[in-house]
Amino acid sequence: MTFGxxxxxxxxxxxxxxxLSLLLAITLVPLGWIQWRQYRMLEYVSVNQVDSIMWxxxxxxxxxxxxxxxxxxxxxxxxxxxxxxxxxRYEVFLSRIDLLTKIPxxxxxxxxxxxxxxxxxxxxxxxxxxxxxxxxxxxxxxREQLGRIDAALEPLKPLLGDLTREANRAVARFVDERNxxxxxxxxxxxxxxxxxxxVMLIFVGLLVQHIRKQQRQYTRLQKLSHELAEARDxxxxxxxxxxxxxxxxxxxxxxxxQGLLGMLNxxxxxxxxxxxxxxLGTARDSALHLLGVLNDIxxxxxxxxxxxxxxxxxxxxxxxxxxxxxLMQVAARDKGLxxxxxxxxxxxxxxxxxxxxxxxxxxxxxxxxIKFTPEGSVMAELTRAPDGQSGVVLTVRDTGMGMxxxxxxxxxxxxxxxxxxxxxxxxxxxxGLEISRNLVRMMGxxxxxxxxxxxxxxxxxxxxxxxxxxxxxxxxxxTDSGQTRQLRVLVAEDHPINLKYMSILLNKMGHEATFxxxxxxxxxxxxxxxxxxxxxxxxxxxxxxxxxxxxxxRLDGPASQIKVILVTADVVNDTRKRALDVGVNEFAxxxxxxxxxxxxxxxxxxxxxxxxxxxxxxxxxxASGPFPLSSYELPVRLPDLSHSAAGLVDTESYTEIVAMMxxxxxxxxxxxxxxxxxxxxxxxxAALAEGDRSAVGDNAHKLKGTCMLMGFRSLVKTSAQxxxxxxxxxxxxxxxxGQQLLREMELTQKALRHFELRQAV
Amino acid sequence: MTxxxxxxxxxxxxxxxxxxxxxxxxxxDAPKERAILSITGKIVEKNAGDKAxxxxxxxxxLPQHSFTTSTPWFDKPVKFTGPLLSDVxxxxxxxxxxxxxxxxxxxxxxxxxxxxxxYKVIVARQIDDKSIPVREKGPLxxxxxxxxxxELRTSTYYERSIWQLKALDxx
Numbered sequence: 001m002t003f004g005x006x007x008x009x010x011x012x013x014x015x016x017x018x019x020l021s022l023l024l025a026i027t028l029v030p031l032g033w034i035q036w037r038q039y040r041m042l043e044y045v046s047v048n049q050v051d052s053i054m055w056x057x058x059x060x061x062x063x064x065x066x067x068x069x070x071x072x073x074x075x076x077x078x079x080x081x082x083x084x085x086x087x088x089r090y091e092v093f094l095s096r097i098d099l100l101t102k103i104p105x106x107x108x109x110x111x112x113x114x115x116x117x118x119x120x121x122x123x124x125x126x127x128x129x130x131x132x133x134x135x136x137x138x139x140x141x142x143r144e145q146l147g148r149i150d151a152a153l154e155p156l157k158p159l160l161g162d163l164t165r166e167a168n169r170a171v172a173r174f175v176d177e178r179n180x181x182x183x184x185x186x187x188x189x190x191x192x193x194x195x196x197x198x199v200m201l202i203f204v205g206l207l208v209q210h211i212r213k214q215q216r217q218y219t220r221l222q223k224l225s226h227e228l229a230e231a232r233d234x235x236x237x238x239x240x241x242x243x244x245x246x247x248x249x250x251x252x253x254x255x256x257x258q259g260l261l262g263m264l265n266x267x268x269x270x271x272x273x274x275x276x277x278x279x280l281g282t283a284r285d286s287a288l289h290l291l292g293v294l295n296d297i298x299x300x301x302x303x304x305x306x307x308x309x310x311x312x313x314x315x316x317x318x319x320x321x322x323x324x325x326x327l328m329q330v331a332a333r334d335k336g337l338x339x340x341x342x343x344x345x346x347x348x349x350x351x352x353x354x355x356x357x358x359x360x361x362x363x364x365x366x367x368x369x370i371k372f373t374p375e376g377s378v379m380a381e382l383t384r385a386p387d388g389q390s391g392v393v394l395t396v397r398d399t400g401m402g403m404x405x406x407x408x409x410x411x412x413x414x415x416x417x418x419x420x421x422x423x424x425x426x427x428x429x430x431x432g433l434e435i436s437r438n439l440v441r442m443m444g445x446x447x448x449x450x451x452x453x454x455x456x457x458x459x460x461x462x463x464x465x466x467x468x469x470x471x472x473x474x475x476x477x478x479t480d481s482g483q484t485r486q487l488r489v490l491v492a493e494d495h496p497i498n499l500k501y502m503s504i505l506l507n508k509m510g511h512e513a514t515f516x517x518x519x520x521x522x523x524x525x526x527x528x529x530x531x532x533x534x535x536x537x538x539x540x541x542x543x544x545x546x547x548x549x550x551x552x553x554r555l556d557g558p559a560s561q562i563k564v565i566l567v568t569a570d571v572v573n574d575t576r577k578r579a580l581d582v583g584v585n586e587f588a589x590x591x592x593x594x595x596x597x598x599x600x601x602x603x604x605x606x607x608x609x610x611x612x613x614x615x616x617x618x619x620x621x622x623a624s625g626p627f628p629l630s631s632y633e634l635p636v637r638l639p640d641l642s643h644s645a646a647g648l649v650d651t652e653s654y655t656e657i658v659a660m661m662x663x664x665x666x667x668x669x670x671x672x673x674x675x676x677x678x679x680x681x682x683x684x685x686a687a688l689a690e691g692d693r694s695a696v697g698d699n700a701h702k703l704k705g706t707c708m709l710m711g712f713r714s715l716v717k718t719s720a721q722x723x724x725x726x727x728x729x730x731x732x733x734x735x736x737x738g739q740q741l742l743r744e745m746e747l748t749q750k751a752l753r754h755f756e757l758r759q760a761v
Numbered sequence: 762m763t764x765x766x767x768x769x770x771x772x773x774x775x776x777x778x779x780x781x782x783x784x785x786x787x788x789x790d791a792p793k794e795r796a797i798l799s800i801t802g803k804i805v806e807k808n809a810g811d812k813a814x815x816x817x818x819x820x821x822x823l824p825q826h827s828f829t830t831s832t833p834w835f836d837k838p839v840k841f842t843g844p845l846l847s848d849v850x851x852x853x854x855x856x857x858x859x860x861x862x863x864x865x866x867x868x869x870x871x872x873x874x875x876x877x878x879x880y881k882v883i884v885a886r887q888i889d890d891k892s893i894p895v896r897e898k899g900p901l902x903x904x905x906x907x908x909x910x911x912e913l914r915t916s917t918y919y920e921r922s923i924w925q926l927k928a929l930d931x932x
Contacts, residue, residue, distance in 0.1 A: 043914070046914055046915055046916070047831070047833065047907075047914045048833050049833035049916065049919055052833065059866075063866065088865055088895060091865075091894065091895030091896045092865055092866045092895060092896075092925060094895075094896035095866075095895060095896045095897060095898050095924070095925065096866075098896070098897060098898070099834060099898075102834070102835060102836055103833065103834055103835075103836065104833065104835075104836045106836070
């Protein structure tokens, strides 16, 4: 419809309501007005008794007749008549005049000639009669006066008759007029109603059109959503393909690693020279790091494809923190940093969480903090969320280099590192924060960060971890290894290095292993010999792990019931589900480790549960595993100690001292500072432990002085801090400062040895 | 016991009869001037045979009330003053359901007794504080307070407003 309302389709409910109200107002207001007019008219007629005019005129005429009759009677009466009765008749007649001349609607008559003429004549009559009636008794007996009145009345008679007729006509005119008005208003009402109907119909038409348009839009949207769903399905299929590719790749890359790491682990047992041991350590560290990096990349892929699932179980929170603390403390100490980790007292003990992933987040944030903090301290705190919120809050605070707002903005983006120049020196994949944030979000939380360049950064992680009941104590088996019998194990593994590794591993565990290269061979062997368990690699030529399992389950006899453990590096949850569907009993992850395998065997009911306490078991199945889940789990590798030595010792000052003092004096001096139990550091620590404030103050002051002389920068800083706290404030000197002092002492001594070494060279 | 009661009742009846005969003059004085209103029918107090007659003084002696109202007979609202019709009827101890009112001009209308209690109907003797001559619808004018209720502004009640009132017959 071309009504000039092209945007009708965009009208909202309010606009429709407004338009409708307006329409109703436009039609109902005149209708209401007409009704009001009619009501007023009827009331007016009723109040003013308009139609009584005719009655009044008739009554006037009648009263005149009665007066004339009375006067005639008085004239003809033989004796005197009652003058007052005559006067009363006259007065009644006069009262009738007012009823015609003073009523509200006298205008109906006033315009007519008859009315004016008659009223004039009546007034003339009254002027004549009034003086005569002033003395009614005299008038009653005076026939001459009575005769005059009668004579004056005579010509009034036809006039009053005319007036009555005129009144009748006036009323009729009034009624006609009123009827005409009513008719006119009736027509108006009909017109308005018709208009209302027409406008309503237009509105209905527009509405119908609007609805039709919406229906068309709805159909289009449905079609679009259908197309989108199809596109999504295609994209998902593509993504699934990608995840399969990733799983395959992870297998291809990690299989040699399994061999490499396994071999390195085995080598460790052999007797090696210290140099060889050192090379071996480096090789293992590198391999572990590489595996960690690989895992990071895999994490990102799985997070991206949405296939990563958290496997939640009751987790002992303080335990996790303690464990991470144990690993990270080393890295912090190596770098000369203080790492303080606190678990709040009111922290829920057991929560439902994925311990592995929780640990990964902690490792990432703390290792980042250590990486980017040249000196000072890192503090990690795990507390309950503030009042009214559920969950826990992890705060990681460092005194590192900090970040500017621009850096903060891009911090969580992939491969981004705060300082590109640092990249080579510090290393790392740059995936850690992205992974952590995704994991935290999966746990129903988020990471916030605030930082100031040169001051430090604070990462705050909020996690929704539902509290859980502590799992019931499991029976701890008496034997440490949990190994009770020798098992006959069939291993299907195509990779020669892995084959070798697994052979040694199983041998060490005391099991009897038979090897084959693929599923087909495994089936043949199963038909010929009896085994307790089959270890199947997921990826194998000819017949892969799943297909082999299916085939095994289809075998005749007891061989079909054999326990199947699938060895896989595949982290895609999909795979596990499919594996369980085809009849796999257990899983062991690649690279295969003794503990892992032991547990898998135990879960199959072939062995007793290995001798882990239930606490540790619940913490994580691979809490102390030799392989890193992420590159961030590894101790931070420091390029060079001398890098931080500058922060510890002012070389210039120290060189001066060395040059000035004989060697034994210097040794003596150092002893007074460092050697227990008389060394100032130790005395100060003892005072700290006892809480003797004045002793703390004195010794801190003394230490500060000596260290300033020697140029032990970090010790000066810390002792000055302790002194300040002890003497200038009422605060308790934190124990952490004592620990920091001790650590700095060790580092300083280390730096001094390094210094001497260089001097010697 | 019964005999005593009967005798007492009889004595009371006699006493009352005596009172009503001799007390008529006491309860309702005879008009001293020209009578302008006579009441007949079911009334107790009488001062002239079957009738009770009132002169203007007696009407004035009753409690006076006034209101201003518009009417179809005057082109502007006017003030009416006079005793309540109920007071007039009470003065003669009238009891009945209908009052037949008659005017000097022989106009006749029936007023239900209910109106008397329901509305503040007055027997006006003054319009705008001036006594009313016969030629101006006097001397007595029964008026309803038309402006006080919509239902009064109808022909029924306009008819009952009788002017030049001269007699009331209680039935």
